[in-house]
Amino acid sequence: MTAATAPRGSRRPSRRRLKTEEYRALGAFRRALREFLAFSEAGSRALGLTPQQHQALLAVRAHVGSEPMSIGELAECLLIKNHSAVGLVSRLVDRGLMVRTPSTFDRRRVVLALTPEAVDRLETISRNNLGELNRASDVFRELMGALRRLDAEGLWDQPPPPTA
Numbered sequence: 001m002t003a004a005t006a007p008r009g010s011r012r013p014s015r016r017r018l019k020t021e022e023y024r025a026l027g028a029f030r031r032a033l034r035e036f037l038a039f040s041e042a043g044s045r046a047l048g049l050t051p052q053q054h055q056a057l058l059a060v061r062a063h064v065g066s067e068p069m070s071i072g073e074l075a076e077c078l079l080i081k082n083h084s085a086v087g088l089v090s091r092l093v094d095r096g097l098m099v100r101t102p103s104t105f106d107r108r109r110v111v112l113a114l115t116p117e118a119v120d121r122l123e124t125i126s127r128n129n130l131g132e133l134n135r136a137s138d139v140f141r142e143l144m145g146a147l148r149r150l151d152a153e154g155l156w157d158q159p160p161p162p163t164a
Helices: 020-046 051-061 072-078 084-095 116-135 137-153
Strands: 098-102 110-114
Touching: 020 051, 020 116, 020 137, 051 072, 051 084, 051 098, 051 110, 051 116, 072 084, 072 110, 084 098, 110 116, 116 137
Parallel strands: none
Antiparallel strands: 098 110
């Protein structure tokens, strides 16, 4: 059994420190991530949305469940407080980008849906964002390769060795 196929608890963790190439992969990923976020935020603003409004539209559109997303689920997804999500949804409703309706399963629960205008804006932003992510794909491949190598060595199973 190789280190890559052994159960996680049975591997002998690597005792080595991270290599320069691993730091470079992490640094390149962090930069690509920040560049992507800046690109995405600019794209949101160009279509008249704040980055948080764009994130809310994306969360509602991407939601998987037996019924549409609720305000509480949106708050959880965006890592914001429930009252902040209520305000965010209210602003989107006022702009004609989202609708609130009672749940068909529980009339006390309010669920969210996007309007056709919101769907069109989200489509534009998402296509642009996917193109930007594609341009950064080499950085992601480099990071994934470093992660696979480190995982095969069991580097996650214990802290690094102390410095001498």
